[in-house]
Amino acid sequence: MAHSRFIKDRGLTFRMTVTMFLLGALFVVFMVVLMGAAWGSGNAGLVPIIGVIGLGIAFYQWWSSDKVAMRAMRAREVSPAEAPELHGMIDRLCAMADMPKPRVGVADMDLPNAFATGRSPERAVVCVTTGILRTLSAEELEGVLAHELSHVAHRDVMVMTVASSAGIVAGMITQSIQYGGLSLLGGRGRSNNNNNGALPFYLVAILVSLIVYAVSFVLTRMLSRYRELCADRAGAYLTMKPAALASALQKITGEMAAIPQKDLRATGAMNAFFIAPAISGASLKTLSSTHPSLEQRLEQLARIQAELGRQMG
Amino acid sequence: MGFWSSVLGRSKQAPAKLDSLFMVPSAAVTLQTAAGLAPTGTGSVCYRAVVGAAFSQAQEEIVSLLNDAPDAPAVEVSTDSYGYTWLVVHRDPEDTAGLCTDLHAVNTILEQQGFGSGLLCSLISFADASGRRAGLVYLYKQGTFYPFAPQDTDGQRRDNLLEIQVRDTLAAELPMEKELSRWLALWGAPGL
Numbered sequence: 475m476a477h478s479r480f481i482k483d484r485g486l487t488f489r490m491t492v493t494m495f496l497l498g499a500l501f502v503v504f505m506v507v508l509m510g511a512a513w514g515s516g517n518a519g520l521v522p523i524i525g526v527i528g529l530g531i532a533f534y535q536w537w538s539s540d541k542v543a544m545r546a547m548r549a550r551e552v553s554p555a556e557a558p559e560l561h562g563m564i565d566r567l568c569a570m571a572d573m574p575k576p577r578v579g580v581a582d583m584d585l586p587n588a589f590a591t592g593r594s595p596e597r598a599v600v601c602v603t604t605g606i607l608r609t610l611s612a613e614e615l616e617g618v619l620a621h622e623l624s625h626v627a628h629r630d631v632m633v634m635t636v637a638s639s640a641g642i643v644a645g646m647i648t649q650s651i652q653y654g655g656l657s658l659l660g661g662r663g664r665s666n667n668n669n670n671g672a673l674p675f676y677l678v679a680i681l682v683s684l685i686v687y688a689v690s691f692v693l694t695r696m697l698s699r700y701r702e703l704c705a706d707r708a709g710a711y712l713t714m715k716p717a718a719l720a721s722a723l724q725k726i727t728g729e730m731a732a733i734p735q736k737d738l739r740a741t742g743a744m745n746a747f748f749i750a751p752a753i754s755g756a757s758l759k760t761l762s763s764t765h766p767s768l769e770q771r772l773e774q775l776a777r778i779q780a781e782l783g784r785q786m787g
Numbered sequence: 788m789g790f791w792s793s794v795l796g797r798s799k800q801a802p803a804k805l806d807s808l809f810m811v812p813s814a815a816v817t818l819q820t821a822a823g824l825a826p827t828g829t830g831s832v833c834y835r836a837v838v839g840a841a842f843s844q845a846q847e848e849i850v851s852l853l854n855d856a857p858d859a860p861a862v863e864v865s866t867d868s869y870g871y872t873w874l875v876v877h878r879d880p881e882d883t884a885g886l887c888t889d890l891h892a893v894n895t896i897l898e899q900q901g902f903g904s905g906l907l908c909s910l911i912s913f914a915d916a917s918g919r920r921a922g923l924v925y926l927y928k929q930g931t932f933y934p935f936a937p938q939d940t941d942g943q944r945r946d947n948l949l950e951i952q953v954r955d956t957l958a959a960e961l962p963m964e965k966e967l968s969r970w971l972a973l974w975g976a977p978g979l
Contacts, residue, residue: 487795565971566869570835570907572801572928575968613870628796704796711800714835714905715870783839 483707490700494637497693501525501640504686511678528643536635540577540592540599547589549581549601560607563616564600564623571712573627576600586610586726590622591631598626610722617719618726621709628708630701637697641690647683691762699766706771707778714782716775727768800904804930805894807962811911811923812883814960821956824913824921828880829978832893835905836872845900849874849893856889865977871907875978886911894927908971910935912979919946921953922979924971931964932957935973943974 509521535542544551554561560578568575576592579601586606592598600622602615610618625631710716765771792798818824836842846864853862853876863875874893878886890909897903906927914920921936934953936946950970954963964970973979 482797487797490796562869562971566871566907569926569969569971570801570904570928571798612868616870624798627798628793633794701796708796708798711904714837714902717838779838782837783841785841785844 486700486703490697490704493693493697493700494633497637497640497690497697500686500690500693501643504640504644504682507682508679511675511682524643524647528646529639531642531646532635532639536593536632538593539631539635540597543589543591544579544599544601547579547581547583547601547603549579549599551577551599552580559612560602563612563619567616567620567623567712571623571627573623576623576626580604580607588618588622590625592626593631594629595626600626606726609725613715613718614722614725617709617713617715617722620712621705621719624705624708624712625701628701628704630705633701634694634698638690638694641687641694644683644687644690647679648687695762695764698764702765703771703774706774710775710778716779716782720772720775723768723771801928803894803898803903803906803927805891805898805927807930807932808887808891808894808909808925810961811887811925814923814957815883815911815913817960818913818923818953818956822952823915824919824953825915826880826883826886827912827914828878828882828886829875830878830886830890830909830911831873831875831976831978832890832909833867833871833873833907833973833976834897834902835870835907836866837902837905841900842902845896845902846872846874849896852892852896853889863977867975867977873977883911908973910973910976910979919949920979921946921949922973922976923953923957924973926964926969929964929969930962931969932961933964933970935970935976935979937972937974937979943972945972 505521505525508524512521543549552560557578557580560580564575564578574596576590576595576598577600579599581601581603583603584605585603586609588600588602588606590598590600600619602618606615606618706719710719713719815826819826836846850862850864862877863873865873865875867873876886876889876893878889890911894903894906894909897906908927909925910922911925912920912922919936921934923932924935925932934950936949936953938944938946957963
């Protein structure tokens with residue numbers, strides 16, 4: 475009888491599904507409130523058009539994500555002949571995960587980093603910086619690549635762009651104040667004598683947009699952190715080496731000092747107070763960051779490591 | 788993987804497909820008659836070693852099981868530069884069926900212990916009278932075979948014509964990998 479060592483993290487899946495649902499609901503509620511507000515001024519027909527434009531922008535971002543991200547990072551695609559080891563690693567990981575091989579890019583940059591982008595697993599690019607190639611050992615690099623391949627398999631680019639569409643529309647409306655774009659919305663009254671309906675709608679639209687923007691910001695960041703944890707999990711199960719990803723994360727985040735290497739007895743009396751990285755509760759930093767804290771990620775990897783090493787009958 | 792399970796971030800580990808290995812003995816006969824490539828009696832399994840007691844116990848179990856067979860020489864375990872472990876099994880060149888049973892035993896034990904998703908590939912080596920070598924590689928996750936024929940040990944060049952010949956010879960008997968980009972080179976693979 476075959477066992478599976480895969481831990482199902484129902485809690486994480488549940489929280490993520492709820493967040494995605496809330497983001498979807500936010501978009502719908504936003505559109506309905508805008509429409510209701512526009513009803514009075516007789517411009518309700520324009521609101522769905524705004525919604526469609528917002529979705530169009532999100533769609534375009536998703537569609538051209540590989541080209542845009544590669545250009546932004548000044549990355550270039552490398553062939554198997556140029557980077558045989560990198561390609562060899564990705565070849566093997568893709569064969570193990572049974573997924574199509576993405577294109578491989580390298581960005582000439584000292585900052586140790588890696589990212590995956592592209593509209594579908596068939597059109598994906600996995601890109602690493604030269605900094606990460608220098609910093610990490612082969613084993614650690616493989617852990618990072620497995621993490622990025624999991625982003626590709628989970629279609630994270632699509633999920634995150636769709637998730638941010640409410641924020642895109644809200645941002646679009648708030649920004650259009652500067653260019654007077656909203657006068658189009660409330661401005662039909664201008665040609666008429668009665669201009670009364672336009673002003674309240676204008677204010678309501680901006681107020682609602684600002685609120686939606688803020689809520690969407692917090693929710694998308696939350697979703698992003700959940701997706702990172704999912705990618706960590708899937709990556710660790712793919713390489714079967716959670717420890718390699720853990721040490722890579724420690725190196726990349728530069729928070730190696732969080733868990734000290736130095737013997738406790740060797741440190742001074744005062745330093746003993748600094749051992750535990752005191753991050754607890756929801757501070758502003760934890761709410762707005764796109765990645766979960768190193769501590770959270772290491773905890774999850776430690777659970778996977780324990781499960782992989784457990785003896786079974 | 789389904790669309791929803793990927794969107795929900797619940798990608799499952801790809802399970803290994805084990806049964807196609809038993810089609811190899813008859814394919815070996817075809818390969819010998821049609822292309823002159825005879826099995827050398829060496830086969831190997833390539834997998835991900837996992838840190839921890841459970842895995843080392845499973846591996847010990849495999850090695851002792853295969854070494855207990857009276858007619859077979861010792862099993863070798865080695866690691867490659869990509870961090871994969873190779874377990875090389877030797878048998879009498881005539882006994883391809885026995886070799887496949889040995890390889891299958893390795894897979895089954897790893898699978899039983901929940902490490903089936905760590906299996907990468909299996910390699911059965913062939914050689915002809917003039918010294919040309921070719922490996923028949925089985926990809927566990929795809930459930931397909933492909934040939935790998937190194938031209939020389941240090942130059943890292945593949946004998947593509949021989950590989951294509953092997954593929955065409957075996958196409959009727961084994962599920963051959965259609966995607967040429969999946970034909971991973973296995974330079975310095977133990978047992979080839």
